[in-house]
Amino acid sequence: MREIKRPVNSHRAYHAHVYFEQETLEFAAKLCKEAGERFNLKVGRIHQAMVGPHPKWSCQITFGAKHFDQLVLWLEQNRKGLTVLIHALSGNDLNDHTIYAYWLGDSVELDISMFSA
Template sequence: MTDPDAPYHAHIYYDPAERPAAVALRDDFTRDPAILFVGAMTDRAVGPHPIAQYEVHFLARSHDAVIAAIAPTGLRALVHPLTDDDLADHTSLAHWIGEAVDLDVTVLDPPGFNRGVARFGGADF
C-alpha cells in the first residue's frame, strides 16, 4: 500500500481547442482543499512536456479523486508519484489518462536526484 502522504503530480495536457476544458478543470482544482498546488497554464513545451500543460500536486490519498475529476473531461493527463527516480516517475510508475504524450525523457533528472520532490507543492516549471 502506498503511503497516503506520498507526493503525486498530475500533468494536464491540452491543445488550443481543449484549453477551455483545461481552464474549467484547473478552476475546479483550485477550489479543492485536497489539492496542494495548481500550476500556471503553460501554453508551450516545457521540460519533458512537448505540449501545453499544467501541474496539479496532491497526496496519494487523493489519487483516485484526482483521476475521477480528470477522466470525464476528455483531457489527456499523466499522473505519477514523486520518488527519487524522475525517469521512472514519468514512465514506468506513471498512469496515463487518455492518449499518451511522447515526453522528452532526456531532460529528466537522473535516479537519486529528483528536483520535482524539492518543488512539490511550491512551484511549477
C-alpha cells in the first residue's frame, strides 16, 4: 500500500488535476469553475479524454504558493469523493508527477513513461 503524503507548499507554482468520469462530469465541472471563481485562478478545459500522464478524464487548475493552503483545504472539503492530484511546477515534469505529487482521495497510477524520453 502506497503511503499518502499530505500536500506541502514548497514551490512557487502548482497544478491541481480533478479526476472524474461520465457520472461525475457535471459535478467536477462545477467544482473546477467554482474554484477558479472563488480563488481567481486559471482553470483549463474539461477533458473528456485521457491527456498527458493522466489515466482519467480531468480538469486542470493552475495556482501559486499564495493560494496553496486555502485551495487545497477547499478542494479537500468540497471534492465529494473525487480524486485530485496536486503537483508542483518545478520545471522537471518527472519529479513534479512523482516526488512532488500529492493526492486528495485515492491515488491513481500515472503514465510517466512520457517523461523518461
